[in-house]
Amino acid sequence: MNEINQNSTRAHKANEAFKTRMNRQAILSFGVCVHCGMCTESCHYYLATKDPKMAPAYKADRVRKLYKKYFDWTGKLLPKWVGGGELENEEDLKELMDITFGSCTMCRRCSFNCPMGVDKALLMRTGRSILYEQGIAPQGVIDVAKDQWETGNQMGVSEEEYLETIEWLNEELQMELDDPIAEIPMDKPNCNIVYAVNPREIKYAPQSLLAAAKIFYAAGESWTMSSKGWDNTNFGLFSGDNKLGAHMGNLVFDSVERLNGKMLVTSECGHGYRATAWESPNWTGRDLKFPIFNFLEIMVDYVKSGRIKLDPSLNPFKVTYHDPCNLGRSGGITEEPRYLLKQSVSMFQEMYPNRADNYCCTGGGGAMSMSEYSKRRLETAVVKANQLKETEANIVATACHNCVDGLTDLIKHYKLKMKVKLVGELVADALIIDKKFITPTFKAPEIEEKLILMVDDEVDILTYLSTLFNDNGFNTYTATNYENAMEFLTTQKPDLITLDLAMPGKNGLSIYKELKTNEEYKDIPVIFVTGVNPDNPGQLDHRKFIYEHSLPKPEGYIEKPVEKELLLKIVRKCVEVKVDNLN
């Protein structure tokens, strides 16, 4: 009985919340749909499944029923006549969550194919917001939003870890540029640019921040990062929580004002740019005194003004470009990346359809953090996979970290022979500085006796990794299963563990759990080095596992086949930086 009351209370609260969400644009998008079905075939969920319940208009109607019930004139009297209804119980809430979070990436492709101009993303976000307010959302969204509220960034990176990572990146930068004064400036006042990044760049993808630093260096830019308010991402956009949206916006805007920067530049992150440049000024209600740009726009300016020079022959690949939805359909950035790629790669191949007509990478709208929908996401990714395949490119470039993850996942799943790179990384690889080519080569740093424990059931992988690490000055120990690894740990404490996830017997995730819940081992940094089983992607979903067991995130994650240089970068970062390990 109590449960029933609680159920109906949450549903009732969600209904009440809906009544407070209307503005003029919303009532028009809710009211104007004529149920013509013209938007149906623009949605990758429908195209991949042919399930009528995946049609955009059907999904929108599940939220629209509330509008019909509470706002539509006829619906107030005869709700059933016009498809009106309320949320009545927990089942209804669950269904709405499945639709708004699990069946729509808010990519707006359908909106651009609707003759009436219905903004489905607005409707879906409204649906998400009334659920989120009742604590109903995929666990990943709740956790990330919590991290943003508590730590100011979506990956819970502590200030210490952040600063030490930047310090380590400085050394890498100096080494690569062969210039002891090259640096990533921190908290430098009165710069031209304050650069805000996606925490993924601090945690898992330092190469993109390094690429940006090289480009700023080559352009002789006066720029800085901030020790506070440096995360350009914003889960307020995905959860529908405008308060979180404003909180994240305020953090970044405050940084620019504190440092007296002339402009704010967001790194290559689609939703980060959209949230920071377009939505946050509205959510915060602030009239900003500085302009906001995307890093792509800045790079174009450098090339056009001759501040940087590029040699496309340094990227001798066939490269295509994936337009992130938040840039192509919601941010007005489509030509800049194309211009840059044409200047920095030897062969650019357009993808069709493209620009505002492009298909979503399937990881948008926060989908990458919703492990409960991974299977559906990868199933619908067939549309994107076919589109990629047709380009016959070696590299798919994009300008969004979220898209990098989404595309990497689907490339693995559909066994495509392609790699994903950010536009800035390709530009950095094509840079000419003082007529000397900057090549992404690595010198072994002087590392004293750092010990790496490698756990993997594949002996050839272990051999490969040991050689790589030994050549680069590390000591190594190999273990082919759980028992070997634990036995070793009772005798020695390594500085780092690389862990395969899919292993017979006790798998990598169980080992990880054991390590991170044991006082003695929990501070040892762990890097997942793993391949995805394309036939069963959900089987070892580490994100889901980590959320479900409230474990800290690993210090690194890299997929097989291993990219040598990237792995070395992450390993160096972990052993050189004393990881705070509070996630």
Next chain:
Amino acid sequence: MDPHIISILKHEVHLIALFIMGTVYIGKIIWIMRFKPMVERTPSKGNKQKAIINSYLNIAMPWEMESTRKKWYVWTEFAIFHIGVAFAIIVSFIVSFGNESLIDKTIFQNFFMVLFPISFIITLIRLARRIFLPVNRIISHPDDYFSIILMCVWFFFASWFVYDLYNTLIMGIYLAITAFLIAYVPFSKMSHYILWPFSRYYFGKHFGHRGVYPKVRVQ
């Protein structure tokens, strides 16, 4: 039909229906205006005016959207259907406030004799689509079915009427349905007439502001 009834249908009923429609439309516009619009605080990146114009013209540019590019036949149906609606209403005005003889044996009568039956067939196709296509069925509510059936019956009698201008029974039915339609429109999905200009305006304004619209399309 009794000439007296015809006269009431032509004048009083028609005017009452128009009055209801006008009143409800004005009420609806006031209602829409009472909701605050979301206002952008950022400087505009694109050309909003151009985007708004493009957003309106989108209706006449089937090549603009992938949906109408691929389903050109649906767009064609849409165009003919809406032209049919406009002229079927105009004919009712001519009959009510003028006289049916005004169109008798004119080129217009010939035009209507082609347009209305085609529109009638299109309503049948649209109804069939709603009933038989799973996606269209799942997104349809009673109002959707009722509206399309109403249009279907209306076009049927409009077609008959333009073939037989002096058949008072058919004229009476046609005028009665027209009056009902005019009064019912604002309460049904057909009220998209009133919402569409606003909706396309804000669509153009929003995406124009952010430099997304008009779309860059280089295929």
